[in-house]
Amino acid sequence: xxxxxxxxxxxASLEKYKHGFVTDIEQDFAPKGLNADTVRFISAKKNExxxxxxxxxxxxxxxxxxxxxxxxKVSFPPIDYQDSxxxxxxxxxxxxxxxxxxxxxLLETYKKLGIPLREQEVLAGVVGAPKYAVDAVFDSxxxxxxxxxxxxxxxxxxxxxxxxxxxxxxLVKQYLGTVVPVSDNYFACLNAAVFSDGSFVYVPxxxxxxxxxxxxxxxxxxNSGQFERxxxxxDKGAYVSYLEGCTAPMRDENQLHAAVVELVVLDxxxxxxxxxxxxxPGDPETGKGGIYNFVTKRADCRGDxxxxxxxxVETGSSITWKYPSCVLRGEGSSGEFxxxxxxxGRQQADTGTKMIHLGANTRSRIISKGISAGRxxxxxxxxxxxxxxxKGARNFTQCDSLLIGKHCAAHTVxxxxxxxxxxxxxxxxxxxxxxxxxxxxxxxxxxxQEEAVQLLVNGFVKDVLQELPMEFAVEAxxxxxxxxxxxxx
Amino acid sequence: xTVAAAIRExxxxxxxxxxxxxxxxxxxxxxxxQAPEPSAVIDxxxxxxxxxxxxxxxxxxxxxxxxxxxxxxxxxxxxxVALRVVSRGDGAHAARVSIDVETGGxxxxxxxxxxxxxxxxxxxxxxxxxxxxxxxxxVVLASDGAEGVTVSEALVELSPGAAFAQTVLTSGARxxxxxxxxxxxxxxxxxxxxxVYLLADKRHADLTTVVTHxxxxxxxxxxxxxxVRDQARGVFQGRIVVAEGADHTDARMGHHALILSDxxxxxxxxxxxxxxxxxxxxxxxxxxxxxxxxxxYARQRGIPEPEARAMLTEAFIGEVVDRIVHEPAREIARAWxxxxxxx
Numbered sequence: 001x002x003x004x005x006x007x008x009x010x011x012a013s014l015e016k017y018k019h020g021f022v023t024d025i026e027q028d029f030a031p032k033g034l035n036a037d038t039v040r041f042i043s044a045k046k047n048e049x050x051x052x053x054x055x056x057x058x059x060x061x062x063x064x065x066x067x068x069x070x071x072x073k074v075s076f077p078p079i080d081y082q083d084s085x086x087x088x089x090x091x092x093x094x095x096x097x098x099x100x101x102x103x104x105x106l107l108e109t110y111k112k113l114g115i116p117l118r119e120q121e122v123l124a125g126v127v128g129a130p131k132y133a134v135d136a137v138f139d140s141x142x143x144x145x146x147x148x149x150x151x152x153x154x155x156x157x158x159x160x161x162x163x164x165x166x167x168x169x170x171l172v173k174q175y176l177g178t179v180v181p182v183s184d185n186y187f188a189c190l191n192a193a194v195f196s197d198g199s200f201v202y203v204p205x206x207x208x209x210x211x212x213x214x215x216x217x218x219x220x221x222x223n224s225g226q227f228e229r230x231x232x233x234x235d236k237g238a239y240v241s242y243l244e245g246c247t248a249p250m251r252d253e254n255q256l257h258a259a260v261v262e263l264v265v266l267d268x269x270x271x272x273x274x275x276x277x278x279x280x281p282g283d284p285e286t287g288k289g290g291i292y293n294f295v296t297k298r299a300d301c302r303g304d305x306x307x308x309x310x311x312x313v314e315t316g317s318s319i320t321w322k323y324p325s326c327v328l329r330g331e332g333s334s335g336e337f338x339x340x341x342x343x344x345g346r347q348q349a350d351t352g353t354k355m356i357h358l359g360a361n362t363r364s365r366i367i368s369k370g371i372s373a374g375r376x377x378x379x380x381x382x383x384x385x386x387x388x389x390x391k392g393a394r395n396f397t398q399c400d401s402l403l404i405g406k407h408c409a410a411h412t413v414x415x416x417x418x419x420x421x422x423x424x425x426x427x428x429x430x431x432x433x434x435x436x437x438x439x440x441x442x443x444x445x446x447x448x449q450e451e452a453v454q455l456l457v458n459g460f461v462k463d464v465l466q467e468l469p470m471e472f473a474v475e476a477x478x479x480x481x482x483x484x485x486x487x488x489x
Numbered sequence: 490x491t492v493a494a495a496i497r498e499x500x501x502x503x504x505x506x507x508x509x510x511x512x513x514x515x516x517x518x519x520x521x522x523q524a525p526e527p528s529a530v531i532d533x534x535x536x537x538x539x540x541x542x543x544x545x546x547x548x549x550x551x552x553x554x555x556x557x558x559x560x561x562x563x564x565x566x567x568x569x570v571a572l573r574v575v576s577r578g579d580g581a582h583a584a585r586v587s588i589d590v591e592t593g594g595x596x597x598x599x600x601x602x603x604x605x606x607x608x609x610x611x612x613x614x615x616x617x618x619x620x621x622x623x624x625x626x627x628v629v630l631a632s633d634g635a636e637g638v639t640v641s642e643a644l645v646e647l648s649p650g651a652a653f654a655q656t657v658l659t660s661g662a663r664x665x666x667x668x669x670x671x672x673x674x675x676x677x678x679x680x681x682x683x684x685v686y687l688l689a690d691k692r693h694a695d696l697t698t699v700v701t702h703x704x705x706x707x708x709x710x711x712x713x714x715x716x717v718r719d720q721a722r723g724v725f726q727g728r729i730v731v732a733e734g735a736d737h738t739d740a741r742m743g744h745h746a747l748i749l750s751d752x753x754x755x756x757x758x759x760x761x762x763x764x765x766x767x768x769x770x771x772x773x774x775x776x777x778x779x780x781x782x783x784x785x786y787a788r789q790r791g792i793p794e795p796e797a798r799a800m801l802t803e804a805f806i807g808e809v810v811d812r813i814v815h816e817p818a819r820e821i822a823r824a825w826x827x828x829x830x831x832x
Contacts, residue, residue: 071510388751403766407733412761416774421748424777429759433766 033082036060039193042087046162046197049169055177059192062183069186072350073379073411074319076292079256086194086227156209156240157202161229164200171202175233179262179300179327187258187321188296195229195260203238203269212469214243228259234269236303241272243472257317258294267303267330272311274468276476278483279316284374287346290318297324301333301362309336310353311467313476315483318347323381325354328362328390335364338464340476342483343376343408352382352413357393357423368399369461372408373484379410384425385417393423401431402460404453404484454481492517492612492640496583499524514724514756515666515695521638525610528553528580536575540630540825541599544817545571551613554582562594562623569597569815574613576603576637581610588615590623597815598627602641604634604662615643619651627655628818630825633662635690640666649676656683656813658822660829661692661721668697675704675735683809684713687829688721688753695724702735709739714809715746716802716830717753728760729770736767746776747805749798802830 031038039060043053068079151158157168164172182192203209234240257279263271282290293316299308310324326335337353355364364384372378378401386393401410412429434456442452457480458465465473495503505511506518533550542548546568549557552575562568572586590596604611619625633639639662645653657667673680684696700709715723725744746755759772779801787797806826813819 391751401761401763403763403768406766408766409764410761411763412759412772414757414759414774416757416776417754418746418748418756418776419752419754421751421753421778423748425775426777427759427772427774429761429772431761431763431768431770433768 032085034084034086034194038086042194042196045087046165048162048165051169051173052165055182056193059182059189060194063186063189063193066183066186066189072321072381073377074321074348074350076319076348079292081190084256087196150210154207154210155204156207157200158213159200161195161198161200161231164231168200168202171233172200172231175262175264176231177262179264179298180260180296185296187294188260191227191229191258191260191296195227198229198231198259200230201232201240201242203234203240205236205238207238209238209240212241212243214245226255226257226259230259230261231264232262232271232273233264234266234271234306236266237268238266239270241274241469243274243469245276245278245472245475256292256294259296261295261297261324263299263308265299265301265303265306265308265333268305269303270307270309271299272309273299273324274472275312275314276472276479277312277314277316277320278479280318281316281345281347282318284345287318290347291316292319293317293322294319295322297322298327299325299335300327301330301335304330304332304359306330306333307335309338309467311338311464312340313464313468313472313479314339314341314349314351315479317349320347320349320351322351323353325356326364327356327358328364329358331359332361333359334362337364337366337368338467339368340371340461340464340480341368341378341380342371342373342480343378344374344483345376346374347376349377350379350381352380354383355385355395356383357386357390357395359390361392362390363394366395366397366399367463369464370399370401370410371404371457371460371484372401372410373404375407377409377411379413380429381413383415383417384427385415386419386423386425388420391420391422393420395425395427397425397427399429400460401429402457403431403433450485453484457481457484492642493583493585493614495524496581496610496612499581511697511726514722514726515664515693517638517640517664520664521610525579525581528576528582528609528611529578530555531575531577536573539571539573539601539603540821541571541601541818544821545569545599547571548573550575551584551586553577553580554584554611556584558584558586560586560588560596560598562590562596564591565593567595569599572598572600574600574602574611574641576607576609576611576633576639577605578607578609583612583614585614585616588617588625590619590625592620592622594620594623596625597818598625599818600627600629602629602631602633602639604632604637604639606634606636608636608638608663609634610638612640612642615641616646617643617653618646619648619653621648622650623648624652625654626814627653628813628815628822629655629657629659629667630822631657631659631665631667631694633660633665635663635692637662638664641668643669645669645671647671647673647678647680649674649678652679654681654814656685656809656822657696658685658810658826659687659694659696661686661688661694661723663691664693666695666697668699670699671701673700673702673707673709675702675707675738677706677708680707680709681812682709682711683812684725685806685809685826686713686715686717686723687806687826688715688723689718689829689832691720693722693724695726697724697726699728699730700740701730701732702738702740703732704735705737707735707738707740709741711742712809712812713744714806715755716749716806717746717755718749720750720752722754722756725755725757725759727758727772728762729772730762731765731768731770733764736765738765738768738770740768740770742772744772744774745805747779747802748776749779749802799831803827806830
């Protein structure tokens with residue numbers, strides 16, 4: 001039962017450290033609206049050092065000068081940035097003495113979140129539970145972090161961003177904002193000013209992270225924007241696989257989520273980043289209430305022969321605006337992007353990737369599968385570019401779209417910019433509907449229409465599913481089926 | 490047509506620039522800082538003959554923005570017309586030409602852009618309408634000067650059952666945009682939009698097409714190929730829109746480019762915008778260098794390298810040129826392309 005005790009103590013210490021003041025709920029929210037004082041409030045609330053506050057304030061200044069981008073093929077009512085909360089911490093209770101005392105709502109939420117049973121066992125401290133690290137971001141503040149010691153033994157740092165700012169300021173200073181600069185874009189800049197929390201991972205040279213690192217994001221407090229900031233650094237020759245999964249409860253008001261994920265990959269290192277995103281997509285008829293997901297994800301392959309692989313399964317959110325990118329700087333570095341984007345109901349997704357080839361002999365591969373159903377709109381938008389110095393750059397892109405129903409839309413907007421004579425870019429795209437012959441064949445063999453659609457769709461996205469880590473692949477396959485429920489017939 | 494307005498009103502702020510999404514790779518605002526003087530009037534008689542004059546029944550000349558403004562084909566009539574758009578000197582000029590082919594009519598439109606060494610800014614807007622069961626084959630040879638800036642904007646209105654086939658060949662200019670916008674009504678109308686760009690030195694060419702399928706049963710076929718050398722820049726933007734209800738649309742788009750030097754550039758944006766589900770749309774895009782193995786094969790058989798390169802690039806382009814139906818025009822286009830490649 002040592003593990004239970006350890007976890008509980010850890011929870012207790014975290015809770016005390018962060019919210020060791022009163023149980024007044026009002027105190028857990030920053031006042032509505034956004035100004036320099038909100039930024040100061042957030043920074044103070046998180047006990048941040050002065051340099052961090054300055055960094056945030058500078059970002060806020062720059063954000064004021066930026067305009068919200070409007071080039072994506074999505075439409076939504078204008079966002080009132082002053083009508084949102086920018087900081088919300090979970091309800092405080094004085095430190096629980098054991099897990100039994102942990103807010104049952106919280107445990108119930110984990111259950112709903114679909115945290116696999118094994119992880120629940122881990123949280124419950126069952127002896128012999130598999131080694132699996134969970135850093136649950138529960139409404140802006142990390143509540144539970146497990147297996148830190150295990151990771152620490154090999155020198156891997158896996159903690160919340162707030163903790164990293166306190167414990168590893170040098171690493172944070174060195175890398176934060178170097179992949180996605182503060183004023184990179186409107187939403188990234190907003191994030192830099194008000195980011196709530198997120199994960200920080202550092203894998204030291206030559207270390208292969210002994211377990212998959214996993215985070216469950218979850219937006220909980222009503223009307224609170226969530227601004228995650230994640231920074232992952234794979235030092236020379238290191239390897240890490242990171243999983244990110246999201247769900248959200250039903251809400252009436254639109255919720256803004258503007259995360260920033262930065263990956264730094266040094267010589268011979270590799271990061272595999274997988275996402276399953278299943279946030280509330282809004283009412284299927286009106287589109288009301290869904291999450292706005294405006295995310296900036298970028299990997300900087302700084303080192304020679306470094307490698308990044310992005311895999312994403314996007315099924316949720318009312319609006320998705322997301323382009324996980326790779327800057328292929330190091331010689332011989334490579335980037336991969338595997339994506340499944342499913343839209344149904346009134347969802348709108350504008351997603352894709354950027355492969356920016358700067359170094360010689362860099363390689364990239366893009367496989368994108370978009371499925372639109374209902375009255376949704378699904379856009380692939382991608383950039384592949386080769387700098388004059390990127391001799392021998394190589395890209396292969398395949399983006400396929402599948403349409404289910406008469407009122408959905410699928411768009412493909414690739415940008416290709418080749419600036420030297422020794423690179424080779426190939427791109428192909430198709431848009432078709434579900435084959436009637438195949439449907440007929442499957443149904444003739446006794447499958448219902450829904451089962452047949454699921455079977456065909458899973459075949460369509462197979463190339464991407466097989467890139468996911470095992471735990472996610474199973475979940476994702478189910479998600480694909482659930483997302484398309486009611487889309488045929 | 491903002492370029493035309495900018496020229497007529499001598500207002501450079503109306504020129505599109507790189508912040509305009511559709512002009513991101515063809516920046517006119519950044520290039521032209523001051524409104525040029527209007528072009529001088531030139532005597533069409535002083536121009537000599539154009540490349541297609543011998544094939545055409547009518548030769549229409551638009552010189553520095555002035556000249557005939559209409560080409561008409563009566564119902565059931567068949568015509569071969571050469572349209573010469575000529576630019577001379579340093580001024581700016583804009584012109585508008587309307588082309589109507591009535592029911593069952595046939596037109597072979599042999600269009601040329603002819604420039605001199607001047608730093609002109611020329612714009613031409615073509616309004617092309619193709620009635621039911623009528624057909625147009627448009628072959629464009631664009632030989633602008635190295636200092637010239639040309640914008641050609643064609644708007645094609647197809648009727649059901651009509652056919653429009655186009656092949657644009659260009660050697661570029663200081664900056665050049667050859668744009669074709671097609672309203673495709675479906676109804677078994679057939680559309681082919683092909684292009685070839687062969688660019689050297691610091692030349693630039695932008696082939697942009699926008700096809701909107703509005704109703705059932707439409708077909709579009711597109712193939713564009715380009716070869717860029719030195720510090721040239723080739724741009725291809727192709728957009729196919731299939732509106733809601735335009736089911737049974739079949740659209741294919743291909744763009745393939747060869748970059749033959751380390752400082753040349755190719756930018757491409759093949760777009761699909763689909764609002765109907767029973768469609769079959771695809772695009773393919775490749776950019777790269779000449780195939781080393783093919784070169785090796787040719788050299789191994791005693792063909793010197795420069796010649797082997799020329800043969801391979803000509804064969805690469807040949808696939809597009811071969812699709813020109815009008816045979817004499819095809820041979821002129823082929824000879825013109827060969828000349829550009831061997832220059």
